[in-house]
Amino acid sequence: MSVELPFQISIPDSKLDLLRQKLALTEFPDELENTGWNYEEAKLNQDLPQFTKDIDVNGFETLNIHYVHQKSSLANAIPLLFVHGWPGSFIEVRKILPLLVQSSPQFPAFHVVALSLPGFGFSEGAHKPGFAPEQYAEVAHNLMLSLGYHEYVTQGGDWGYLITRIIAHKYGGKHSKAWHTNFPLATPLNFSVNPILFLQHLFTPYTAAEKAGIERSKRFEKEGQGYFHEQSTKPQTLGYSLADSPVGLLAWIYEKLATWTDSYPWTDDEVLTWVTIFYFSRAGPAASIRIYYEFIHSANGSQPSSFEPTIPLGVSHFPEELRITPRKFVHSVGNLVFQVEHSTGGHFAAYECPDELVDDLREMFGKQGPAFGVVPGKNGYEQRIRANL
Numbered sequence: 001m002s003v004e005l006p007f008q009i010s011i012p013d014s015k016l017d018l019l020r021q022k023l024a025l026t027e028f029p030d031e032l033e034n035t036g037w038n039y040e041e042a043k044l045n046q047d048l049p050q051f052t053k054d055i056d057v058n059g060f061e062t063l064n065i066h067y068v069h070q071k072s073s074l075a076n077a078i079p080l081l082f083v084h085g086w087p088g089s090f091i092e093v094r095k096i097l098p099l100l101v102q103s104s105p106q107f108p109a110f111h112v113v114a115l116s117l118p119g120f121g122f123s124e125g126a127h128k129p130g131f132a133p134e135q136y137a138e139v140a141h142n143l144m145l146s147l148g149y150h151e152y153v154t155q156g157g158d159w160g161y162l163i164t165r166i167i168a169h170k171y172g173g174k175h176s177k178a179w180h181t182n183f184p185l186a187t188p189l190n191f192s193v194n195p196i197l198f199l200q201h202l203f204t205p206y207t208a209a210e211k212a213g214i215e216r217s218k219r220f221e222k223e224g225q226g227y228f229h230e231q232s233t234k235p236q237t238l239g240y241s242l243a244d245s246p247v248g249l250l251a252w253i254y255e256k257l258a259t260w261t262d263s264y265p266w267t268d269d270e271v272l273t274w275v276t277i278f279y280f281s282r283a284g285p286a287a288s289i290r291i292y293y294e295f296i297h298s299a300n301g302s303q304p305s306s307f308e309p310t311i312p313l314g315v316s317h318f319p320e321e322l323r324i325t326p327r328k329f330v331h332s333v334g335n336l337v338f339q340v341e342h343s344t345g346g347h348f349a350a351y352e353c354p355d356e357l358v359d360d361l362r363e364m365f366g367k368q369g370p371a372f373g374v375v376p377g378k379n380g381y382e383q384r385i386r387a388n389l
Contacts, residue, residue: 085158108380125283213324239286318345
């Protein structure tokens with residue numbers, strides 16, 4: 001069993017000096033030179049209890065994984081694994097973490113683990129090809145087991161959706177007890193698989209939200225897919241630019257932050273902190289985009305919907321998500337027991353709409369929710385016994 005080692009972000013001054021030198025050569029040094037990284041570094045270390053652990057991966061080398069781990073003060077809180085996507089990182093858990101661990105008689109509390117996926121943030125990246133989403137799921141699952149969480153629930157969007165879906169499929173029932181996502185990639189219904197649902201959809205008019213979502217998905221398919229094609233076919237070529245040019249990395253990621261959100265008011269500090277984590281990531285920014293290539297070229301890469309987990313699934317819909325499908329299609333993703341529609345919010349739900357996302361998790365796993373008590377002995381509520389006088 002590997003040891004949980006405390007971790008604090010500490011970028012060497014020599015690397016910060018090199019970054020400043022590169023920025024000084026750009027046409028707009030005044031805008032970017034003072035990133036305030038030292039301040040943000042201290043804030044991240046203060047806000048997020050971080051650790052590293054060696055995690056074994058079947059068929060691959062052991063990887064040293066960075067993660068955030070905060071327990072609720074409530075002993076029987078529900079263990080929750082949070083999985084980020086791209087261009088995100090462990091920083092996506094920053095706003096929801098203090099809310100999830102809160103102990104209250106009114107709503108469930110959670111013990112939260114948010115890993116940096118291999119090749120992201122301060123986690124070690126894979127050193128040989130073939131490290132596909134299935135391996136990312138194995139890392140996340142093995143991390144939970146190593147922390148003593150043999151039964152847990154998950155939440156994820158973007159790549160976190162696919163990874164938690166794999167977890168739900170491979171480890172569901174015995175270990176993974178329920179999963180929640182804000183990014184359900186649903187395929188059209190099939191009459192031969194579910195004729196009743198197919199006919200219901202056929203004769204049910206689209207809602208206004210569904211119509212708007214379908215149009216947004218079409219626009220994204222036409223205008224926003226360039227990054228995916230590049231990262232899934234020639235990640236190394238792009239990687240040289242991302243690793244060498246801080247301005248290039250900023251432009252590549254900020255474009256997504258700006259266009260994938262629902263008019264979220266990004267501050268300079270937020271953007272620069274978000275991007276700086278990529279720039280100073282342990283394996284370099286190129287490592288984070290290799291998941292696209294490995295996904296497309298893996299055995300199951302072209303069939304992400306080839307399995308349907310049976311454990312309870314919850315979904316939160318946000319109107320400015322990248323891909324939005326008719327709500328009945330979501331039943332093809334898994335055992336849908338909870339579905340909520342929101343009027344605002346985009347792709348980075350945990351960061352844009354932390355209160356809404358946490359409220360959905362509390363409702364799903366709360367006393368009146370469809371996933372209450374899925375983790376035996378971990379209902380997430382304070383237990384109070386009144387003496388009979």
